[in-house]
Amino acid sequence: MTNSFQGFPKDFLRFYAELIANNNRDWFAQNKQRYKDVVVYPMCDFIEAMAPRLEAIAPMFIADPRPNGGSMFRIYRDVRFSRDPKPYKEHAACQFRHQAGRDAHAPGYYVHLALDGVRFGGGIYLPPAPVLNKIRHAIDGKSADWNAIKDDPGFKATFIDGIRGDGLKRAPKGFPIDHPEIEDLRRKTLFVMKPLANIEKITTPEFVDEVDEAFQKATPFMRFLTNAVELPF
Template sequence: MFSSQTFDFLAELTANNRRDWFVANQARYEALVREPALEFIAAMAPHLTRFAPHFRAEAKKAGGSLMRVFRDTRFSRDKSPYKTNVGIHFRHALGKDVHAPGYYVHLAADGCFLGVGCWHPEPVALGRLREAIAERPEQWFKVRNDPLFAASFALSGDSLTRLPRGYAADHPAREDLKRKDFIAIAPLVFDEVVAPELPAIVAQRFTAATPLMTFLCSALGVPA
């Protein structure tokens, strides 16, 4: 699967983020990045069937779980054409994009991590998530503070500075109701990424997030 050469390539891409360099090194990208990523995705499929049967591991070069290497530069001052990380998103079967509930793997030369949850959910979905927390704060706290989950993951993402309209200022979950992202992050160290057991390691950590994913999916009205 992944090796130290994967990260060497990503570091080189960071230093040479140009189309001419990438085209000249595309065979290396295929051998050191894309093929190992697709192998990893395929190996994750049976694990997801066990703990997250409604989430998909699709080992395809395009349109599957592996995110594109090409950056969308239309609205960015940074016009670098390529992403310098490997992004893998196991999204819900009913989801259409990265904003759907999902499990995420991020590999880069400057650090690796796992992510779970809903990143930048659309307004309607965001409202449903907040309503679920507002109506069932004790259940949310139980999920958020679950010892197995908290041992690996920490809640992350963007938040509002003020409480959204319609919620009491003294609501027990007022800080969580400010969230614009409902995601959690777990670190992944280099030795784990290059280990043959990587799929089992990732699956074990993702399994610890089952209570969170179940709560989020329930709030959105989709099966977990």
């Protein structure tokens, strides 16, 4: 690893193109060192480069550049309960989660790198019911603040799809179906993502700036979620 992020190597994209065509253990065993060289170590450099920027944006969130146990997700898929037998994820990703969270279900900023799209932003993924209930009550009780975040021009321009996340078909318990925020109250996951227009941008040092800017725009949303689950921002 180096001390500065110069962009992901071009072989990063070739590696994932070949993995998609050869998602099996024999191929990966033959390319494991390549995976470390073109995916793991550059991702560690990227996370390290993001650390001071994240500190300035949201000091309670952690950018951990360790290759194992840090902010980077493992490439290995859990196939125990999946109909898809492919052993490896066909994308790279990292999450900068709140220091109080030990898993992906805590609030976090997120970066996803795949051949079919690069995106970054933040949110909270399938939080436990008591945590999700706190978020719903915060949206209900502070709807003016919630809508101010959603209606901010910079936020809307950055996250063109708005706040997303799978939701219930009905209103959650305790909320009327005609609630003005029912669309967001139904959500079981809440996130915002900015798509990268040109995937080749990840091979340049400026990719850090792109992610930094999106994280800044996501921060009011992230602050709302974090405060809603009674954690310091």
